[in-house]
Amino acid sequence: MTRAVSIIGLEGFPAVKKGDNLAELIVAALKKERVPIDNGDIVVVAHKVVSKAEGRIVRLGDVQPSEKAKKLAKAALKDPRLIQLILREARRIVKATPEIVIVENRFGVVCISAGVDKSNIEGDDAYALLPTDPDRSARQLREDILRLTAKKVAMIITDTYSRPFRRGQVEFAIGIAGINPFRDYRGQKDLFNYVLKVKNTAVADEIASAAELVMGQGGEGMPIVIIKNLSNVEFKETASTSDLLISKEEDLFKSTL
């Protein structure tokens, strides 16, 4: 029974407001719930509380749609001000139909609505944007937790993704710190001395999905999850979610959809 990993959801996490120090809230919640924090723990955070703390909540009433947004809004059958927000967060529009707007977002991620999302945001016309730089947010949280607890943790900020080919959504990593997002087996030998050629597991995405199982609804009731005793990952100082992205040229699934 040696490899038992724990996924612990923090109950009773407070509502997060602009300007809150999220690391302090996390450390206080850990203390209150009597969850110890240790070196090598992985702290997983649903991005929406990061967005709230960083003031990345926008009211449509405060948005002035451009002509481009108005035009696209007609094709997408959406509020032009919402389209304006999506355009702000996007490098390029990949697809716009009455059903869906898919973009390449500021970080190069192909996703629906550039991550602009309504759920669990207070205010009828209020939407959450992704954190300005989720890797930087993850690094800051990690440093703050080190300062507050003297413990070195890995940090993963997550978002919900729809996927090509498969129904439903899973949680993926959008910001990381202190952890290699991959466990790369390429070049290693398997049980029968065959050299593995492809296996390069995206552990950061798997950790995000594992945490979501405990986070539950939208991740906002329980946005903070601690993972303990995970030995199959590499903790490292420099890390970026940009490594999880693949260019269209490299994408093995190019021209399959």
Next chain:
Amino acid sequence: MTRAVSIIGLEGFPAVKKGDNLAELIVAALKKERVPIDNGDIVVVAHKVVSKAEGRIVRLGDVQPSEKAKKLAKAALKDPRLIQLILREARRIVKATPEIVIVENRFGVVCISAGVDKSNIEGDDAYALLPTDPDRSARQLREDILRLTAKKVAMIITDTYSRPFRRGQVEFAIGIAGINPFRDYRGQKDLFNYVLKVKNTAVADEIASAAELVMGQGGEGMPIVIIKNLSNVEFKETASTSDLLISKEEDLFKSTL
């Protein structure tokens, strides 16, 4: 600290041979490792041990390539006998280049090489095919475990998937029993009474990914993982991984790749 989920990898699982009763091996390993089994536990199995038990290992020396396979093998720069195996397991070829063969497999899953895989299989020219019917395999394992232990578990058989848009692989569910593969929030209200429109979490895939974190290399060193205390899922008698698949017409990412 109420929502703590455990992911337990079973050490020392024996090598699996054709004809083995996998459920008996699992129950024996649980006993040996002193891991209790309870109603509501989720047993996750790397598909390769299921393929081995079901005799789904094929030697290229025993394969006669068709003319079609020989032709395709030239385009794909692969052994015609390997292509023959892939063709056998496929409904249609989606893409074939010297780099990659992507097919829609017998179950409608778009994937690389139809799941035909070399790693952790004994014999230089031996390859594993997917189980004949992974949902049926999962149901059988679940029934056998119920018979042996009087405990009702959920069962998930997994495989490793490369994904469009993102680097590296994650583990997804290819066979399930006793569990709803989704947690559907559509129609429910969020923290601020907004009715959720999209959120339908593919928990079966998230569970597969969570288990992989413990399984480690190829899942063959530790192919069996038990997940305990996961309350955010619905246990149900009828379940199928076909629900996880989406037709090309329904796929929101159509024409984006």
